[in-house]
Amino acid sequence: MLELQQVSLEVEGDKSFEILKNINLKFYEKKIYVVTGPNGGGKSSLAKIIMGVYNPTSGKIQLDGQDITPLNITERARMGIGYAFQNPPRFKGLKVKDLLRMAASHNPEKINICDLLYDVGLCAQDYLNRDVDVSLSGGEMKRIEIATVLARNLKVAVFDEPEAGIDLWSFQKLAETFRDIHVKYDTTIVIISHQERIMELADEIIIMSNGMISAQSERDIILAGIMNNAACACSTKCVKGVGQSAECLG
Numbered sequence: 492m493l494e495l496q497q498v499s500l501e502v503e504g505d506k507s508f509e510i511l512k513n514i515n516l517k518f519y520e521k522k523i524y525v526v527t528g529p530n531g532g533g534k535s536s537l538a539k540i541i542m543g544v545y546n547p548t549s550g551k552i553q554l555d556g557q558d559i560t561p562l563n564i565t566e567r568a569r570m571g572i573g574y575a576f577q578n579p580p581r582f583k584g585l586k587v588k589d590l591l592r593m594a595a596s597h598n599p600e601k602i603n604i605c606d607l608l609y610d611v612g613l614c615a616q617d618y619l620n621r622d623v624d625v626s627l628s629g630g631e632m633k634r635i636e637i638a639t640v641l642a643r644n645l646k647v648a649v650f651d652e653p654e655a656g657i658d659l660w661s662f663q664k665l666a667e668t669f670r671d672i673h674v675k676y677d678t679t680i681v682i683i684s685h686q687e688r689i690m691e692l693a694d695e696i697i698i699m700s701n702g703m704i705s706a707q708s709e710r711d712i713i714l715a716g717i718m719n720n721a722a723c724a725c726s727t728k729c730v731k732g733v734g735q736s737a738e739c740l741g
């Protein structure tokens with residue numbers, strides 16, 4: 492289990508600014524969590540805090556009971572926490588099979604990279620020898636990136652807005668990919684997303700706004716809240732804690 496205990500993140504500037512405020516979260520094994528909420532709410536910062544890109548100003552992060560707060564990105568990666576970038580890097584001269592072999596090289600279990608490609612919806616014979624460069628579409632690149640995350644056999648994988656920059660058709664496939672890998676792999680998956688299709692995959696949904704957790708519950712409860720809120724024209728009673736419109740709560 493990955494646990495964040497009273498985690499805050501402050502950045503220094505002309506005036507100091509608290510990006511994350513006293514976050515308490517538990518991520519259990521084999522579950523999918525979707526983190527959603529308005530832009531600037533702190534979602535990407537939360538992902539970076541989990542990954543070790545940022546270290547918290549205060550609070551503690553534990554993985555399976557071990558304090559990992561002081562560990563950096565490389566040390567956390569070694570412990571099985573992985574991060575998929577919002578805009579995946581592409582390397583000239585590197586083939587898909589090289590990328591996947593590199594990713595699988597630290598995995599003690601033997602991984603068949605053709606199976607991996609299949610699991611993310613790509614046909615191995617068409618993709619193994621493709622260059623990891625701009626010739627791959629956004630959707631293809633996203634799926635290859637998911638395959639690299641799977642190859643590493645991570646305990647926790649964080650995806651920051653995997654839907655960004657891909658078309659509707661590829662997106663549909665991407666959602667299916669997450670659903671399928673959830674069944675097959677043991678990884679705890681944390682997806683930052685605004686997409687209802689992705690939210691539907693979640694065991695639990697976390698809503699972040701203003702650097703805080705404004706709601707967290709089982710998928711159906713949160714989704715029902717979001718729907719009610721969307722339907723309410725500020726006259727009906729809304730689900731408390733979701734959507735946060737003061738007028739609607741009256």
Ligand SMILES: Nc1ncnc2c1ncn2[C@@H]1O[C@H](COP(=O)(O)OP(=O)(O)O)[C@@H](O)[C@H]1O
Nearest residue numbers: 502508510528529530531532533534535536537
């Ligand atoms: N390194 C940083 N320095 C200063 N402000 C930052 C930094 N990273 C993020 N922020 C600010 O923190 C807030 C939360 O950002 P972010 O976590 O990217 O939100 P989200 O992913 O929910 O859109 C935003 O106001 C953003 O401008």
Ligand SMILES: [Mg+2]
Nearest residue numbers: 534535536651
């Ligand atoms: Mg973000």
